[in-house]
Amino acid sequence: MSGLDETLLDDTEATVRVRFVVNGRKVACEVAPRETLVDCLRNELELTGTHAGCEMGACGACLVQLDGRAVHSCLMYAVQADGARIDTIEGLTESGVIADLQAEFHRRNALQCGFCTPGMLVNAHELLSQVAEPNREEIRDALSGNYCRCTGYEAIVDAIDAVAKARCEGGGAT
Amino acid sequence: MKARAFSYFRAATIEQALDAHARVGDDARFIAGGQSLVPALSLRLQAPRLLIDITHIGELRGVRREGGFLRIGALTRHCEMLSEPLIAEFAPLLHAAAPFVAHPAIRNRGTFGGSVALADPASEFPAMTLALDAEIEIAGPSGRRRVKADDFFLDLFETALQPGELITAIYVPLFKADQRFAFDELARRRGDYALVGCGMLATCAGGRIDDIRISFFSVGNTPTRVKGAEATLIGSSLDSERIAAAQAALEGDLAPPDSDEVPPAMRLHLARVLLGRLLGRLKEGA
Numbered sequence: 001m002s003g004l005d006e007t008l009l010d011d012t013e014a015t016v017r018v019r020f021v022v023n024g025r026k027v028a029c030e031v032a033p034r035e036t037l038v039d040c041l042r043n044e045l046e047l048t049g050t051h052a053g054c055e056m057g058a059c060g061a062c063l064v065q066l067d068g069r070a071v072h073s074c075l076m077y078a079v080q081a082d083g084a085r086i087d088t089i090e091g092l093t094e095s096g097v098i099a100d101l102q103a104e105f106h107r108r109n110a111l112q113c114g115f116c117t118p119g120m121l122v123n124a125h126e127l128l129s130q131v132a133e134p135n136r137e138e139i140r141d142a143l144s145g146n147y148c149r150c151t152g153y154e155a156i157v158d159a160i161d162a163v164a165k166a167r168c169e170g171g172g173a174t
Numbered sequence: 175m176k177a178r179a180f181s182y183f184r185a186a187t188i189e190q191a192l193d194a195h196a197r198v199g200d201d202a203r204f205i206a207g208g209q210s211l212v213p214a215l216s217l218r219l220q221a222p223r224l225l226i227d228i229t230h231i232g233e234l235r236g237v238r239r240e241g242g243f244l245r246i247g248a249l250t251r252h253c254e255m256l257s258e259p260l261i262a263e264f265a266p267l268l269h270a271a272a273p274f275v276a277h278p279a280i281r282n283r284g285t286f287g288g289s290v291a292l293a294d295p296a297s298e299f300p301a302m303t304l305a306l307d308a309e310i311e312i313a314g315p316s317g318r319r320r321v322k323a324d325d326f327f328l329d330l331f332e333t334a335l336q337p338g339e340l341i342t343a344i345y346v347p348l349f350k351a352d353q354r355f356a357f358d359e360l361a362r363r364r365g366d367y368a369l370v371g372c373g374m375l376a377t378c379a380g381g382r383i384d385d386i387r388i389s390f391f392s393v394g395n396t397p398t399r400v401k402g403a404e405a406t407l408i409g410s411s412l413d414s415e416r417i418a419a420a421q422a423a424l425e426g427d428l429a430p431p432d433s434d435e436v437p438p439a440m441r442l443h444l445a446r447v448l449l450g451r452l453l454g455r456l457k458e459g460a
Contacts, residue, residue, distance in 0.1 A: 034215075
């Protein structure tokens, strides 16, 4: 049984090498076990589109996709993600999969300061991949873990609603 | 808002996890979904020297039928309670409760075993194990054992789990054709902790209640079965008189904590309202 190496306990600040596939590229970095995934993405990998807000899973600004599912990158340590596929707002932007959502957010002023927007988009992307045409209540429910301190949410719900309808009709958002 | 430094060990088997914990003792914590543990570490409410990651242990995964039970692996994520067909069919009360657990992204990471092990009195799933008469399978230094949910929740965040033990699976009796269930909660906003929540499972015979288990959460130090209300309903056809009697019985079953935000009388009132609604739904489902 290859168990715990107790020398590990002597230096809790010692860094560990972790490997992920971030936005389609293989990367490796050295992290302290207590470094959260959001800090690793921002500080080590310089992917600053993922925002660290409350750092306790309440505000949703730090959402990324981990193996295809939206998760709070402040609620896990980078070491836990070793071997995982991570897609951040940069990767989702580059691939074009949320281009219609981004355009609609822009068109409807569904952002002001923009701090919450990456998390909103990751969440909206997951919602629309699971429910083709959610009603407004379902959209609000899905967004219940994402805080926006500027817009009052109405335009955000409008934008997601419009994109859902447009996708169902097979065209772009109007 | 950063955790104290710790070491990290990814266990491949239950034995490895238990062994690592035994060697480090109280300074070690198991981590699964981490959706409650990570904030606790960030706030330094806990500061372990070693985190033992159990999420790569295959034996803790999976949902399958085993005898008269559905065996739900401890690592089953909250989102799987919504997507797994076996849960929808054989443990529909868990399926009904799942959308109320936190927010979608939390449900993508949080685990059933973790929620039961933490035993937050405001959480949905621990309370539902009581309503379901579930059994909790535990592995520890002295071997495996199964504990009835009725004997598992002891006090505020205190359970039958001993230091160094972990939950491997939860066994839920298979849902039967003559059973009915209901679940709901009252919260200021969806995704917030409930002011009061309740789930129930009833066995019916000829339009009468043969057996019923009703469990509340957010009402005290532990998830709480309301045995006085349950007893009132046995043999009834859920007529309005008996429902009113069950609502009245809650006063003896619940002792909500003193809180400025939600005074005990208000919480008791909300519990009565919720119980009435859910029993009404149970009757409609007849």
